Every structure is written in C-alpha cells, then in structure tokens.
Amino acid sequence: MDILSIFGVIIGFAAILGGNYLEGGTLAALVNVPAAVIVIGGTTGAAMLQTPLSGLKLAISRLRWVFSPPNLAFNKGVDKVVRWAIAARKEGLLGLESIAETEVDFFARKGLQLLVDGSEPESIRSIMEVESMLLEQRDLDASRFYESMGGYSPTIGIIGAVMGLIQVMSNLSDPAMLGSGIAIAFVATIYGVGFANLLLLPIASKLRNLARREADFRDLIIEGIISIAEGENPRAIELKLNGFLHR
Known part of the structure; x- marks a missing residue:
C-alpha cells in the first residue's frame, strides 16, 4: 500500500x-449532483471515445497501482541475477533450465529460456529490448487515458458553467430558479478543475513514473541475462547491476 x-x-x-x-x-x-453528472459523465465519455476497449480495460486495471504499486525490489533483482550467474558457472547454461521453469516473472523466464536455448547475446538483447519497449508503451497508454481525462475535465466544467448560466438567463423572471442555475455554473467549474488537478493528472503522472520504473527493472534483467550469456564473473555482474540501485 x-x-x-x-x-x-x-x-x-x-x-x-x-x-x-x-x-x-x-x-x-x-x-451539486447535476454539476457532478455533467463533469464526471462528460469527461468519462470523452476519454472513452478516444480509447479502444482493450486500452480502457488496461487503464482500469492499472488504477490499483496508484495505491498498491508493484513491488520492484531492485536489490532482490540483483541478488536473483547473481544466483543465476553462479548456477550457470557451476552447471553451464543448461543448468538454468530448471530455474527458468520455476521463475514467476514471465519477462525473466523468457530471458532465461533464451539463454538455455543457446541464443547469441545480441539476439537475446534485441528480443528482450523489443519486448520491454512494447510493455512500457502499453503501460504508458494506460496513463494517457487518465491524462486525457485530466485535459477534458476542466473544459467539461466550463460547459457545465455555461449550461448553468443559460438556465439563469432563461429564468430571470423567476428568482427562485436563479440560485440553482448559479450553483451549477460555479460548482461545475470547481469540479472540472478540481478533479483534473487533484486526481486525474496526478494519477496519470504516477502511472507514468511506475511504467518507467518497471522498464528500469526490466533493463536490469536484460543486462544480467546478457552478462551471463557473455560468461562474465558473477561478482563483476553484481558490481555492474548495483548501478540500478541508484535509480
């Protein structure tokens, strides 16, 4: 949490x-319920219009990251790679096959399988970097959904304000109706700007930062896998990967 x-x-x-x-x-x-309906409904509808169904599902699933982000322990990642390197030095690359079968992280499992299959280091790097790039792009797309909502929300709030003022102007002869129209006008503006700057844009920024951090963790795995493929000493690999701890 x-x-x-x-x-x-x-x-x-x-x-x-x-x-x-x-x-x-x-x-x-x-x-003010009418103002909330205008701002929330209008903002959500506009964002949904520009987003495919798969992107919407991903954005909703990624929302939990804001309060329960993925546990990316870089120090544990370094330790894991070093254990792989030690196993590879003792038993050869084929000794990593059993480790690959029990690895829970699918990205790391894919890299280990490429090692076991005897792929060349440059081939492994190319395959894993493309995979990492696509995963990062997918996560950034989820953040853009909330970023777009943050862009639409203030404008929808202005639309709500104009609608309230139209109600005011059309009921100048009835003072009892003026209060509700003015309330919608001002409260809709507050809702639009408030939701954008207190929730939607910060959520988008948080998801974007988490996507980059996940990409950094995958970079750690890639560098570790390549170092093992090139036969580097486990201690040298550890020293190299410790640089990721400062990100």
Missing part, C-alpha cells in the same frame, strides 16, 4: 474543503 498516495489525496481535498470552511462556506454549497 502506497501511504504517500493516500495522504496526498486526503491532504489535497482537505485543503480545498478547509479553505472553503475558513472562508465561511459550507460543505453543502459544494455538493
């Missing part, structure tokens, strides 16, 4: 609500 993300959401909304209270406002003044 990412405590920092949870505190970030709490602090962000607490600052807005607290500032509203200090200015003499009430929570009820910020609750």
